Amino acid sequence: MQRRKFVASMIAGAGVGLAMKGGEMQAQESSSMEFYQLRKYTLRTGPQQEITGKFFEHAMIPALNRLGISTVGAFKLDIGPETPTLYLLLPSTSAETLLTVDLRLAHDSKFVEAAQDFWNAPASAPAFERVETSMLSAFTGWPKLVVPKHEKRIFQLRTYENASYGAHVTKVKMFNEAEIGIFTKSGLAPVFFGSTLVGSRTPSLTYMLTFPDVATLNQNWSTFVADPAWKEISHRPEYADAKIVSNISNLYLSPLPSSQI
Structure with a gap:
């Protein structure tokens, strides 16, 4: 009960703060909008990538699905400043579910058994270097994640850091009122848009686009x-x-x- 009150107060506090800065999120959760947890797994060259990939496929994603977190995205960084790096994208209409997911996983016996190699890796041979987690709330102009067709795809993940909270609200407004529409008209197919509630670089927003290939990305x-x-x-x-x-x-x-996106 105390945990629920604590989580509810976090959600409400974040919601009120955003409402004062542009109304992008209300204090109460709504079934009409989503929240996202974005996890970045920084790895070293060697066995870590295989261990973490198997952890996603055989332990993490099945357990998340049992918790009602479906269409989980699992991605490998191909072009960016830090490789090897893997990402997980967890969508849910419940911020509480995302905030407490690791506590819930620890009580899932199937997960604990399947996750042994990753979950209990020794300090002398760790399964990863670091995991960075961000919590985001969907834009009103794109309130639900859109899953692309299951065919060969690439994904573009873009984060805009803002100079101030006022600037953040202005940029989100720009997306909601005009830019998202121009994106879709131009063939820039969005997967999600999210304002960062908790993360290492705030104020900021992150969005994901998908394309068949790099040539189409550049053309669009x-x-x-x-x-x-x-x-x-x-x-x-x-x-x-x-x-x-x-x-x-x-x-x-x-x-x-293993990706469901």
Whole structure:
């Protein structure tokens, strides 16, 4: 009971804070919007990648599905500053479920048995270097994760760090009111958009796009940049990147065999 009250107070506190900064999230959870937990597993070259990949496939993702967390994304970083790195994306309409997922996993006997090699790896041969976890709330303009067709895909994961909380709200507003629509018209197929509630780089937002290949990615971004609607909105003084975006992280990912996205 105390744990539930604590988690509820965290959710409410985050919601009130965001409401004061633009109304992107209400104090109560809503079935019409999602939350996301994004996990980054930093590894070393060698056996860690295989151990962690098997942990995802045989232990973590099946256990998450038993908890009601479906369409779990599992990805390998192909182009970015730190390789090897793996990512997990956990979507849920319940922030409490995501916040308490590790406590719940520890009580799942099937998970504990399947996770032995990863979960109890010795300090002399660790299964990973570090795990960084972020919690995000979906944009009102894209409230649910969209799963692409199960065919050969690549994914682009982009994070925009904002110079201030006011700048963060302005950038989210820009996406909700115009930019998401221009994305979809240009062939930039979104998977999710999320404002960072808890993470290492705040204020910030993260979104994921998907493409059949890098050539299509480049072509569709060129279409977006040339779109008259994008040119108009991006030249508005209040939406100038120099005012509202301080840094952009741009990663190319490919799905692991265990990925449900």
